[in-house]
Amino acid sequence: MGQVRTILLERSAFANNDERADILREDLRKAKVMLVNVMSSPGAGKTSTLTSLINNIKDKVSVAVMEADIDSDVDAKSIVKNTGVDSIQLHTGGMCHLDADMTRSGLDAIDYSKYDIIFLENVGNLVCPAEFDTGATMDIMILSTSEGDDKPLKYPLIFQKCNLVIISKIDALKYFTFDTKKCIDNIKYRNKDATIIPISNKTKEGIEELTTFFLEKIKSYKES
Amino acid sequence: MHELGIVFNITKQIDEIAKENKVNKVISLTVEVGEVSTVVPEYFKDCFEWAKKKTEYLKGCKLNLVVLSALSYCEDCKQTYNTVQFGKTCPHCKSEHTYLVTGNEVKMKQIEVE
Ligand SMILES: Nc1nc2c(ncn2[C@@H]2O[C@H](COP(=O)(O)OP(=O)(O)OP(=O)(O)O)[C@@H](O)[C@H]2O)c(=O)[nH]1
Ligand SMILES: [Mg+2]
Ligand SMILES: [Zn+2]
Ligand SMILES: [Zn+2]
Numbered sequence: 001m002g003q004v005r006t007i008l009l010e011r012s013a014f015a016n017n018d019e020r021a022d023i024l025r026e027d028l029r030k031a032k033v034m035l036v037n038v039m040s041s042p043g044a045g046k047t048s049t050l051t052s053l054i055n056n057i058k059d060k061v062s063v064a065v066m067e068a069d070i071d072s073d074v075d076a077k078s079i080v081k082n083t084g085v086d087s088i089q090l091h092t093g094g095m096c097h098l099d100a101d102m103t104r105s106g107l108d109a110i111d112y113s114k115y116d117i118i119f120l121e122n123v124g125n126l127v128c129p130a131e132f133d134t135g136a137t138m139d140i141m142i143l144s145t146s147e148g149d150d151k152p153l154k155y156p157l158i159f160q161k162c163n164l165v166i167i168s169k170i171d172a173l174k175y176f177t178f179d180t181k182k183c184i185d186n187i188k189y190r191n192k193d194a195t196i197i198p199i200s201n202k203t204k205e206g207i208e209e210l211t212t213f214f215l216e217k218i219k220s221y222k223e224s
Numbered sequence: 225m226h227e228l229g230i231v232f233n234i235t236k237q238i239d240e241i242a243k244e245n246k247v248n249k250v251i252s253l254t255v256e257v258g259e260v261s262t263v264v265p266e267y268f269k270d271c272f273e274w275a276k277k278k279t280e281y282l283k284g285c286k287l288n289l290v291v292l293s294a295l296s297y298c299e300d301c302k303q304t305y306n307t308v309q310f311g312k313t314c315p316h317c318k319s320e321h322t323y324l325v326t327g328n329e330v331k332m333k334q335i336e337v338e
Pocket of ligand 3: 226
């Protein structure tokens with residue numbers, strides 16, 4: 001029997017992932033590739049919003065999509081069918097989030113350097129994806145009008161992390177008690193710098209504004 | 225499911241640390257979790273018992289899980305209070321201009337090795 005000794009660690013359980021995410025972000029910056037991590041509750045409209053947006057930008061910039069899913073490949077197929085851009089499915093193997101290593105292996109599989117912008121549709125969930133940094137150069141979230149205007153109060157972390165919040169399904173506002181102004185105030189309370197864009201994938205209201213937002217972001221990212 | 229992801233992330237790191245330090249085995253691991261972290265202590269323990277079998281150095285490791293209470297700070301009256309009991313509203317002045325100070329961490333504290 002050897003001698004027992006204590007090793008002090010005193011570090012966050014997420015520290016290793018944070019380090020790897022920073023390295024990945026730096027590699028993406030050098031390659032001038034934007035990686036956008038898209039988060040939301042299940043069914044808030046990630047795939048639909050990406051489809052609307054990509055159809056407006058795909059002639060101007062080269063785009064790819066990585067779909068994270070616990071097990072299926074429905075979303076990746078839907079993106080290919082409805083936009084024609086390259087898309088791959090990442091399986092999280094039962095995990096409720098993607099981490100930096102999983103993201104990197106997905107990027108390597110599609111040879112990421114040939115794209116201007118890559119969207120990563122994270123697992124539908126407001127808690128875990130917010131905790132695990134994927135290495136993305138931009139984090140965004142989608143909040144649908146059916147979820148309630150008080151979500152920013154209940155899930156602080158994800159709203160602090162995202163500098164763009166898309167309010168989706170505004171065509172359905174008449175059916176829900178969702179106060180858009182109150183929701184915007186709640187988001188600003190968590191993150192005063194957040195850009196907020198209300199949209200509908202049904203009527204396409206707001207999609208132009210979203211398109212302009214991304215084309216400008218890609219331009220300034222390339223120049224930085 | 226969520227706990228399992230975090231547990232695997234921890235056991236992977238501890239295995240690496242054990243290897244770097246050339247130890248024979250890890251006897252115990254102390255983890256601190258905040259009361260309002262996303263970790264449910266009972267699930268975490270179950271996941272750990274399962275995950276440790278898949279490791280190199282933690283097969284016989286005992287887990288000490290310490291739960292830290294959550295405290296919030298009120299920007300208006302400058303006092304702290306118990307988050308779990310009072311939530312977002314300050315019990316001293318009823319303000320909602322409050323934020324969490326501690327309680328959402330998941331921290332690897334120390335290991336005992338042989
Ligand atoms: N009325 C309306 N329905 C929408 C809108 N956007 C999405 N939907 C519908 O909402 C449902 C879910 O949309 P998805 O785009 O699949 O949502 P998601 O976030 O990708 O879902 P998961 O990947 O399963 O988490 C579908 O039935 C869409 O047609 C919108 O702006 N208005
Ligand atoms: Mg989807
Ligand atoms: Zn989770
Ligand atoms: Zn107060």
